[in-house]
Amino acid sequence: MAGFGYKTSWLAVRDRTPDQVADALDLRDRRVLDWADGTDRAYRHGVYVTASVPGWTLAHGRVHIPAGFDATEPPFADWxxxxxxxxxxxxxxxxxRVPDYHAWARALDGELLRAYCYVGERDEVSLFLGDPTADEIEFDIGIRDREPGWEHWSDEQWDVWFDTTPSESDVMAMAGRWSVDxxxxxxxxxxxxxxxxLPPSVCGE
Structure with missing residues (x-):
């Protein structure tokens, strides 16, 4: 197994220790685990905060990053x-991969700079906050929200929009540009x- 990233969610935090990230997430019932065991558990339940890679600490959890909602829901931006x-x-x-849910977002010192989420099952961009970044523009992904009147788009307009919706590999490309793939x-x-x-909302499940 090489790393993680597919069919899951994670945070990348600049220049913070694993303890600081675990404290900010208010993780309970903590255990010290190696990379392989921690990653495996986080794919099933809970959150694994990795040892720092150069400049970044990663917090991985398929179900519990974030806990109780995802990037399509209103609490996400505030969280x-x-x-x-x-x-x-x-x-x-x-x-x-199913239901084709791809997202990336970046916040700095209490300000949400950019957030994007595409849900292929509903053929919609459910989150589009801030201006597309230079990396998104270069990759030609995540740069178009649905504009007023989209219900009446022509096939050509739909094709242009769909061409900018992301795939799994595009999420990895964005992570590699912003922090760590x-x-x-x-x-x-x-x-x-x-x-x-475990985050407080699921501690004791």
């Missing part, structure tokens, strides 16, 4: 913004342990 008040720069990434991390090379725990 990420509040985290950034404590942690500085916080980035969020998510992708699920976790699929490129060699599991064997990570020898420092991280922190596994």
């Amino acid at each position: 990420l913004t509040e985290l950034s008040r404590y942690l500085g720069e916080v980035q969020f990434f998510a992708n699920e 976790p699929t490129m991390i060699d599991d064997v090379a990570v020898t420092v342990t991280g922190i596994y725990g």
Whole structure:
């Protein structure tokens, strides 16, 4: 197994320790785990905060990043913004092959700079906050929201819009540009342990 990133969600936090990230997420029932065990658990339940890679600490949880909602729902923007008040720069990434759910967002010091989420099952952009970044423009992904009157778009207009909707690999490309592409991390090379725990809303499940 190489890293993580597909069919899951994670945070990338700049220049913070695993303890600081775990504290900001208020993780309970903490355990010290190695990369392989922590990653495996986080795919099923809870959150694994990794040992820092150069400049970044990652917090991975398929179900519980964030806990109780996802990037399509109203609490998401406030949740990420509040985290950034404590942690500085916080980035969020998510992708699920089914139902084709892809998202990325970036907040800094209590300000949400950019957030995008596409849900293919509903053929909609459910989150489009802030201006597209230079990386999105270069990759030609996530740069178009649905404009007023989209219900009457021609086939050509739909094709132009669909061409800018992301795939799983596009989420990894954005992560690599903004911070770290976790699929490129060699599991064997990570020898420092991280922190596994549960957010308060699910502690004791």
